[in-house]
Amino acid sequence: MKKIKMCQTAKIRDVYKDFLTSRKVRGVSEKTLETYSTHLHAMSKHLDIEQDIADLKKRDLENMIASMRESGLASNTINSYTRTLKTFLSWCNREGYTSLNIPLYKAEETIKETYTDGELKALLKKPDVHKCTFAEFRNWAIINFLLNSGCRAATVRGIQIRDLDLDNGIVYYRHTKNKKAQVIPLCSPMTAILREYLRVRGGGPSDYLFCTESGEQLTENGLRQSIARYNERR
Known part of the structure; x- marks a missing residue:
């Protein structure tokens, strides 16, 4: 009699929903939760969130950054997205979904114009x-x-x-x-x-x-x- 193999698959999109639920349980503000959701939607234009999270590779993340740059996104925007993704992947590491993570994208320092x-x-x-x-x-x-x-x-x-x-x-x-x-x-x-x-x-x-x-x-x-x-x- 053949043994049943344990096979755990989970799409990035679905795991992200669990991540949002965990943040909500921890008392994260609605504003932050809204930002997380908005960032995922934006990142989905440059990263396939329908793929299994276990199949996510470093090259996928590199291609995501390259796609964001080619689309003309500001460096500060890319930095915000990678910051959110880093938080998500760190949570995934603790939950055992993946050992992958992403370094923060270095944003160019800009001096904002002040009122005279x-x-x-x-x-x-x-x-x-x-x-x-x-x-x-x-x-x-x-x-x-x-x-x-x-x-x-x-x-x-x-x-x-x-x-x-x-x-x-x-x-x-x-x-x-x-x-x-x-x-x-x-x-x-x-x-x-x-x-x-x-x-x-x-x-x-x-x-x-x-x-x-x-x-x-x-x-x-x-x-x-x-x-x-x-x-x-x-």
Whole structure:
């Protein structure tokens, strides 16, 4: 009687789904999970994710990088994709799917253009409260807040009114990337700006500080577009 041979096959695409589930169980943010999914879709244009992961070879990864470069992807983009793939393959190593991994793609260092003093002055100029919309007044407050604190967009969107302690000049960040609460000092001009903003904004302790005109939480895209339009007009 013939013995049944154990044969474990798994497509890269299916193993990646298990990887995402494992990240979700570990409490990885929805934003990071979304990024992982987006990166897989992008990499699938340069790597066959329908093949068995056990058949994946170093040459496949090299060809993927070459294909990305030939398609005109920026080096920073390739670096982001290989960073995600490295995380995935490291997990696969621990799970016994493969012993293969990939080095990070070296991205070219670029110096981002910064605002001039004149541009910053234009951005920080207070709008006429008797003529401007709530959105413009809110965006002006957000710009000031970002320059005071330097926090991430997701953190700005998550701040609630109760997170402010203007008497002591501090703000509590409860929604941070590492999920650890932080206490950030506010300069006195920023405290004054937030006091005036709150008089216009109104709302209760559990309401979001920087909200839409209907009082709802700003979406990531909504915040990005609002600030972009504000900066372009200024």
